[in-house]
Amino acid sequence: MMNKRIEAALNDQIQKESSSSQFYLAMASWAENNGLNGTAKFMYQHSDEERFHMLKLIKFVNERGGVALVPAVPQPPVEFDSLERVFELLLEHEIVVTESINGVVDVCLQEKDYSTHNFMQWYVSEQLEEEALARGILDKLRLIGGDKGGLYLFDRDLENAAAQATAGMGGQPA
Ligand code: OFO
Numbered sequence: 001m002m003n004k005r006i007e008a009a010l011n012d013q014i015q016k017e018s019s020s021s022q023f024y025l026a027m028a029s030w031a032e033n034n035g036l037n038g039t040a041k042f043m044y045q046h047s048d049e050e051r052f053h054m055l056k057l058i059k060f061v062n063e064r065g066g067v068a069l070v071p072a073v074p075q076p077p078v079e080f081d082s083l084e085r086v087f088e089l090l091l092e093h094e095i096v097v098t099e100s101i102n103g104v105v106d107v108c109l110q111e112k113d114y115s116t117h118n119f120m121q122w123y124v125s126e127q128l129e130e131e132a133l134a135r136g137i138l139d140k141l142r143l144i145g146g147d148k149g150g151l152y153l154f155d156r157d158l159e160n161a162a163a164q165a166t167a168g169m170g171g172q173p174a
Contacts, residue, residue, distance in 0.1 A: 002066030006116055009107045013123075014057045015071040016100050021050035023093060026076035027086050036083065038159030045162045046090075053123070060119055083151070084141045091134040098127040 028043030061068040080086045101123045108117035137158075144150035 002061065002064050003111050003113055005107055005111055006113050007061060007066040009104045010057055010061050010066070010116070011069045011071075013100060013104055014054055014061070014068060016097055017050050017054035017057060018071050018073055019076075020093060020097060021047045021054060022073045023076045024050060024090070026078065027080065027090070030078070030080050030086070031083075036155050038155035038157070038162070039083065039086075041162040042158040045165060053126070056122075060116075064116075084138070087134060087138045087141055091131065091138060094127065094130050094134055098131060101127055 024043050024047040028040045028047055031037075031043055032040035058068040058070070080089070101120065105117060105120050105124065108114070108120060140154060140157075144154055
């Protein structure tokens with residue numbers, strides 16, 4: 001049987017990864033409808049990665065004698081004010097997810113559950129990468145400002161980044 005506090009913390013994290021996946025899917029769809037095809041590809045891929053984060057947790061909980069709860073997902077936004085706003089929201093969201101992951105790690109230490117603690121380290125380093133990526137993208141966007149040519153190149157860069165991540169499987173473990 002899995003420790004009940006650990007099970008609850010992991011189920012809460014499953015919910016967060018699932019809502020991240022839906023949130024980025026909404027961003028992908030918005031970008032696609034606004035002629036930002038590179039951004040859309042990047043966001044569709046990011047949404048898939050979050051779904052993978054959720055699945056990895058579901059399997060872990062079930063394999064360790066807990067019961068994973070498949071969460072209901074709230075409706076994400078349909079409209080976004082601007083591309084810059086999209087990436088601000090992404091960064092804000094990732095910061096919340098990082099705090100939540102740190103919270104799970106904390107519960108692991110309190111409950112002396114070192115194997116779940118070890119499992120969660122993959123998420124800890126993934127969050128470092130994701131926050132750094134979102135910050136880097138936001139910096140670029142702020143530099144570009146309203147320049148249309150710059151925006152075109154930015155969108156193309158994201159398309160290339162998405163293609164490269166697909167080729168290298170974007171940090172997803174086997
Ligand atoms: Fe980007 O959050 Fe998952 O872990």
